[in-house]
Amino acid sequence: MNKGVRGVGSSGVIRAALVLIAFSTNALFAQGAGLSLSGLDAVRGLPVEITSDELQVDNTTGETVFSGNAVLGQGDMRIAAPLIRIIYAAADGGRIERLEASGGVTLVTADEAAEAESAVYAVVDGTVTMEGSVILTQGANVLSGDRLNVNVRTGQGRMEGNVRTIIRTNP
Numbered sequence: 001m002n003k004g005v006r007g008v009g010s011s012g013v014i015r016a017a018l019v020l021i022a023f024s025t026n027a028l029f030a031q032g033a034g035l036s037l038s039g040l041d042a043v044r045g046l047p048v049e050i051t052s053d054e055l056q057v058d059n060t061t062g063e064t065v066f067s068g069n070a071v072l073g074q075g076d077m078r079i080a081a082p083l084i085r086i087i088y089a090a091a092d093g094g095r096i097e098r099l100e101a102s103g104g105v106t107l108v109t110a111d112e113a114a115e116a117e118s119a120v121y122a123v124v125d126g127t128v129t130m131e132g133s134v135i136l137t138q139g140a141n142v143l144s145g146d147r148l149n150v151n152v153r154t155g156q157g158r159m160e161g162n163v164r165t166i167i168r169t170n171p
Contacts, residue, residue: 046075050084062088081105096123105130112138126153134159140168
């Protein structure tokens with residue numbers, strides 16, 4: 001019989017790993033960690049303020065580009081990046097269709113913070129995609145990976161690629 005770690009059979013190692021995974025998942029949710037970015041949905045409808053070093057507007061394409069120390073604020077949510085591009089829906093009375101941030105993005109809400117190389121917020125769909133060395137901090141818990149996809153309306157999310165989770169448990 002093939003022995004696993006410290007003389008435990010391979011089936012015992014598998015069972016122990018499954019118990020550990022189940023405990024870790026329960027601890028993740030019990031400690032308030034998740035992939036929801038719920039703060040984004042909470043600020044919908046509030047006024048948006050954007051500051052930057054430069055502004056370019058192209059009425060023919062429906063794009064507005066804020067570059068150089070760009071910061072977008074709405075309620076208690078902030079997005080900061082070297083470049084923030086806003087794409088307006090031509091057929092929908094000028095509503096924001098999509099927001100793209102690049103060059104190193106920081107997104108902060110009242111309860112969480114996220115960093116990545118780039119981020120796209122599809123406003124109509126309510127989805128956020130962050131890519132490139134993503135770090136999501138929720139209280140004392142930290143999740144990281146290559147790509148984060150979140151539906152802010154449903155609260156469903158997925159972290160992909162080199163995923164690492166640090167969960168702080170209460171003593």
